[in-house]
Amino acid sequence: LAKTTQPISMDSYEGQEVNITCSHNNIATNDYITWYQQFPSQGPRFIIQGYKTKVTNEVASLFIPADRKSSTLSLPRVSLSDTAVYYCLVGDSPRQASGGSYIPTFGRGTSLIVHP
Amino acid sequence: SQTIHQWPATLVQPVGSPLSLECTVEGTSNPNLYWYRQAAGRGLQLLFYSVGIGQISSEVPQNLSASRPQDRQFILSSKKLLLSDSGFYLCAAHGVFGPGTRLTVL
Numbered sequence: 302l303a304k305t306t307q308p309i310s311m312d313s314y315e316g317q318e319v320n321i322t323c324s325h326n327n328i329a330t331n332d333y334i335t336w337y338q339q340f341p342s343q344g345p346r347f348i349i350q351g352y353k354t355k356v357t358n359e360v361a362s363l364f365i366p367a368d369r370k371s372s373t374l375s376l377p378r379v380s381l382s383d384t385a386v387y388y389c390l391v392g393d394s395p396r397q398a399s400g401g402s403y404i405p406t407f408g409r410g411t412s413l414i415v416h417p
Numbered sequence: 418s419q420t421i422h423q424w425p426a427t428l429v430q431p432v433g434s435p436l437s438l439e440c441t442v443e444g445t446s447n448p449n450l451y452w453y454r455q456a457a458g459r460g461l462q463l464l465f466y467s468v469g470i471g472q473i474s475s476e477v478p479q480n481l482s483a484s485r486p487q488d489r490q491f492i493l494s495s496k497k498l499l500l501s502d503s504g505f506y507l508c509a510a511h512g513v514f515g516p517g518t519r520l521t522v523l
Contacts, residue, residue: 335512339462342505342517342519343516343517344507344509344514344515344517345461345507345514346514347512347513359432371490381483386458386463394512395509395511395512395513395514396511402485404451404463404476405451405463405512406464407453407460407461408460410460
């Protein structure tokens with residue numbers, strides 16, 4: 302099971318772009334990279350998932366270099382409501398169909414605080 | 418799309434009392450189900466997972482237990498709560514999390 306390393310905390314200001322990098326040196330060939338967002342007293346919420354290169358959706362972009370040993374979650378023009386903890390996971394897709402033995406494992410995540 | 422329900426939303430229990438938290442899943446069948454616990458200011462700790470009815474795997478030794486009596490029902494229990502059982506309990510399936518149960522043991 303690939304381990305991940307993220308910064309414990311980050312600070313930013315409204316309107317700025319925020320990039321959170323996750324290191325996963327032991328990522329396996331079939332592993333996906335998935336990012337979650339968690340607000341206080343709520344369950345984590347899926348943000349984005351990718352396997353290689355770049356993925357973009359309405360919320361964020363995910364950049365994955367060719368060696369896949371790291372990934373960067375990019376949040377464009379953050380607002381106060383983006384203050385949350387962001388988790389990086391590697392492994393099978395947590396959204397896969399039933400079966401399999403993959404267990405989504407969460408580290409401490411990155412606590413992002415957006416200031417006015 | 419699937420929906421995960423958890424209840425109760427909050428619970429305050431005395432030390433030594435029993436516990437039963439329920440999780441039900443809608444919109445999918447035969448899901449892998451997971452119970453996580455999050456202590457204040459900490460990450461998510463996997464407690465149990467289940468790949469099918471009656472099949473439970475425990476990740477961490479503790480005084481908690483889990484059961485899966487139906488395909489889309491996952492129950493977390495304890496016979497005697499400890500102060501250290503306080504936390505935020507989350508049920509998950511297919512990468513989707515429920516709203517959680519905030520448990521305070523006094």
